[in-house]
Amino acid sequence: MNAGLIDEFSIALSPLLFGSGICLFEGVDASRVALKQLRAEHSPRVTHLTYAVRER
Structure with missing residues (x-):
């Protein structure tokens, strides 16, 4: 991510x-990279995050 590529x-987050x-x-x-959450889809076993x- 630091390289901007x-x-x-x-x-896909499945908590164990x-x-x-x-x-x-x-x-x-x-200080160079920021994340913007686009989607979060929940289900009983997994959460999909996008x-x-x-750049900051």
């Missing part, structure tokens, strides 16, 4: 409890 991305997790946006320069990537 991504316009939009989707995440394992005691740890991963950082999805590690290394992203928040974001647009914008």
Whole structure:
């Protein structure tokens, strides 16, 4: 994302409890990149999230 090569991305989030997790946006320069949520679709087992990537 820092390079400006991504316009939009989707995440399918299915929460499971394992005691740890991963950082999805590690290394992203928040002073250069902004995310705008476009959609959030909920269901009993998964939430689909769609974001647009914008420059600050």
